[in-house]
Amino acid sequence: MKLSNKTKVLEQRELTFSERIYLPAILGGMGTTLKHFFSKKVTIRYPEEKRYLGPVFRGHHILKRDEEGAERCTACGLCAVACPAEAISMVADERKKGEEHLYREEKYASVYEINMLRCIFCGLCEEACPKQAIYLQHDKMVPVFEDRSEVIFGKDKLVEKMDNRYLRDGWK
Amino acid sequence: MKVTIDNITIDVESGTTIMNAARQIGSHVAPPAMCYYEPLKGSGGKCRGCLVKVTAGSEKDPRPMPKLVPSCITQVQDGMVVENTISEQVLETRKGIVEFLLLNHPLDCPVCDQAGECDLQNFAFEHGVSKTRTVEERNTFEPVDLGPYIKLNMNRCILCYRCVYTADQITDGRVHGVMNRGDHAEISTYIEKAIDNDFSGNVIDVCPVGALTDKTYRFKSRVWFSKPEDASCSCGKCSGKVTLWYRGDEVIRVTARKNEWGEVKEFICNTCRFERKKTSEWTLEGPTKIAGKSVISANKYGANTITPAFPLKQAAAQYKQIDDSRDTSFLVPQKQLN
Numbered sequence: 001m002k003l004s005n006k007t008k009v010l011e012q013r014e015l016t017f018s019e020r021i022y023l024p025a026i027l028g029g030m031g032t033t034l035k036h037f038f039s040k041k042v043t044i045r046y047p048e049e050k051r052y053l054g055p056v057f058r059g060h061h062i063l064k065r066d067e068e069g070a071e072r073c074t075a076c077g078l079c080a081v082a083c084p085a086e087a088i089s090m091v092a093d094e095r096k097k098g099e100e101h102l103y104r105e106e107k108y109a110s111v112y113e114i115n116m117l118r119c120i121f122c123g124l125c126e127e128a129c130p131k132q133a134i135y136l137q138h139d140k141m142v143p144v145f146e147d148r149s150e151v152i153f154g155k156d157k158l159v160e161k162m163d164n165r166y167l168r169d170g171w172k
Numbered sequence: 173m174k175v176t177i178d179n180i181t182i183d184v185e186s187g188t189t190i191m192n193a194a195r196q197i198g199s200h201v202a203p204p205a206m207c208y209y210e211p212l213k214g215s216g217g218k219c220r221g222c223l224v225k226v227t228a229g230s231e232k233d234p235r236p237m238p239k240l241v242p243s244c245i246t247q248v249q250d251g252m253v254v255e256n257t258i259s260e261q262v263l264e265t266r267k268g269i270v271e272f273l274l275l276n277h278p279l280d281c282p283v284c285d286q287a288g289e290c291d292l293q294n295f296a297f298e299h300g301v302s303k304t305r306t307v308e309e310r311n312t313f314e315p316v317d318l319g320p321y322i323k324l325n326m327n328r329c330i331l332c333y334r335c336v337y338t339a340d341q342i343t344d345g346r347v348h349g350v351m352n353r354g355d356h357a358e359i360s361t362y363i364e365k366a367i368d369n370d371f372s373g374n375v376i377d378v379c380p381v382g383a384l385t386d387k388t389y390r391f392k393s394r395v396w397f398s399k400p401e402d403a404s405c406s407c408g409k410c411s412g413k414v415t416l417w418y419r420g421d422e423v424i425r426v427t428a429r430k431n432e433w434g435e436v437k438e439f440i441c442n443t444c445r446f447e448r449k450k451t452s453e454w455t456l457e458g459p460t461k462i463a464g465k466s467v468i469s470a471n472k473y474g475a476n477t478i479t480p481a482f483p484l485k486q487a488a489a490q491y492k493q494i495d496d497s498r499d500t501s502f503l504v505p506q507k508q509l510n
Contacts, residue, residue: 076282077394081467092391107283107391130282 055169058121058136061114062166063159066104071159072133075109079125079134087118088125105131112158116142117151137166175248177201177224178258190243190254191222198485199432203256204266204295206273206380207332208244210435215337216244219330220269221295225262228253240265263299270300276311277381278327279304286382288395288467291434292330313358318348319368321387321446322376326358329383335359335375342439343369359383370409373445377428377436388446389417389425396467398424400460405453409441415460416451423449429460 018024044051053059064072075092093110095103102108119142125134145151160166173186177194178201184193192210194202203224208216216222222244226237231251240262243254256262273292281287313326331350336359339346347369351360375384398417405412417425426445428436448454462469 074282075391076287077397078282081394081396092393094391105280105283 053138055138057138058123058126060137060140060142061119061125061153061158062135062137063109063112063155064133064135064166065160065162068101069162070100070102070104071108072104072131073109073112074105074107074131074133075112076130078128078130082124082128084122084124085118085120087115087120089113089115109155112155114153114158115151116145116153117148135166135168138168173248173250175250175252175254177254178256184248186247188248189216190224190226190241190246190248190252191216193248194243194254194256195433201256202433203243204291204299205244205433206291206295206330207334209334209337209378210433211439212334212337212341212378215332215334217242218332219273221266221273221299223262223265223269225255225259226252227255266299267301270296271305273330274300274304275306275308276327277330278310278312280328284325284328284382285385285389285391285395286328286379289434290382291380311355316360317387318384319372321373321442323385323387323390324359325383325385326360327383328381329359330381331357331359332380334378334380335384338375338378338439339369339372342371342374370441370443371439373442374428374436374439376445377430377439380434386425386446388449392424393417393419398468400462400468402429402457402460403454404457405444405448405455407441407444410444411438411440412444413438414440414444414454416454416456421451423451423454 066072075090077090080086080088080090089111090109090113091111092107095106095108121136123136126136142153173184173188174181175184175190175193176182177190177197180197180201182193182197184196191203191205191208203222205216206219206221208222220242222242223240224243225240226246228234229237229252230249234251243256274296277292281290281293284290287293311327316324316326318324333350336346336349339348348360350357352358373386376386379385395417398419401416401418403414403416405414413429415427415429416423417427426440426448428438428440428445431437
């Protein structure tokens with residue numbers, strides 16, 4: 001029974017000589033393989049190589065310093081109250097005389113901790129910060145940790161180093 | 173005396189101010205108050221934050237008042253019609269008031285200990301504009317220590333005179349006041365004399381901004397990270413009814429209890445405020461009730477389950493029995509269809 005006119009009757013025909021020796025087909029296949037040897041690769045050698053994730057990627061947090069090298073953070077607590085995962089905690093302290101080059105305002109965070117197991121990298125802390133102090137770097141990820149003692153990042157890991165300043169695309 | 177505020181009519185005693193009549197209706201019509209403080213006699217009329225429009229002066233003379241009036245010092249008259257939040261002019265004027273109050277106010281809320289319970293912050297947030305137009309330099313003063321417990325940061329002061337009235341009425345022999353005049357006016361003690369009086373700490377509580385702050389609490393914690401608990405003690409000098417502010421197990425601050433309008437219920441003495449900072453010295457009475465919209469309840473689980481009183485009251489007033497006598501015969505149960 002024919003349901004439609006789309007059926008095609010296959011006819012078994014004899015192979016030609018060139019088809020019978022298989023060589024042209026093999027060479028054609030090798031040619032395709034060879035072409036891919038020289039074409040651009042679509043994969044990269046992660047983790048040695050890393051892809052550019054764009055200027056809006058939210059990675060490792062950083063506590064920025066200002067142009068003079070003083071910390072911008074004043075421990076106002078808005079990042080901690082904005083944090084949906086309650087990952088941020090801090091202790092504030094008063095700046096003493098002679099520390100003006102270290103801290104920009106009269107109050108500063110003597111302890112600033114982010115629990116990286118809790119952090120969900122939503123970037124709300126960056127949004128909440130009134131002092132442009134905390135940023136999530138677009139070019140650096142939080143390293144893999146092997147032990148629970150490593151997951152709380154203190155100021156030693158978060159504060160910007162003056163010899164390796166963070167600059168986002170689009171900033172001057 | 174009948175007075176109508178924002179289309180809500182209320183019967184009040186004669187001599188009541190518009191502010192208090194509005195407060196009797198509820199917080200949704202009460203004008204903001206920066207300088208008026210009910211427990212302090214003579215306060216009010218300084219900040220102009222509570223300006224309202226009077227569209228009918230009284231029943232006998234229903235002409236509108238020519239200018240906006242400060243509601244905290246204007247007494248109601250029979251048949252007065254007042255517009256607060258429904259008047260475009262009032263809201264527009266308040267934007268200007270905020271701008272004037274912030275002329276010399278440093279925007280250092282991230283540093284200020286008052287942030288989170290600051291009247292000026294709330295006022296500016298609710299009524300102000302989000303941008304500043306001033307380019308002029310602000311008056312700046314160095315922070316001054318008034319005695320061992322109180323820090324005066326004159327930059328933040330809005331000259332509401334509340335602390336002056338407190339010192340006059342609560343303590344005997346005030347040693348601080350307002351020096352100079354006009355743009356140069358500042359709160360100061362006589363040649364930086366320390367304030368030492370048993371009740372001097374109350375100026376911290378009455379200050380609507382962060383000009384007078386507790387030195388023992390300085391930079392300890394943000395307001396919204398601490399947990400308030402009502403507590404009492406048997407103190408010889410004051411009623412001993414206070415609010416303890418906890419961070420973890422530690423009492424970081426002691427303040428007087430405040431009412432719905434941010435006014436101190438009972439003034440407390442300095443011993444209670446600055447020296448009793450151990451839980452063992454207090455009898456705990458339970459957690460302080462905090463309004464759901466306050467930042468103090470922010471980021472705490474269950475804060476949104478607190479039901480506000482006003483919507484409930486309104487819902488009860490507007491409740492109507494539904495008359496469900498319409499024809500429902502077409503709603504045949506499924507079973508009968510099969």
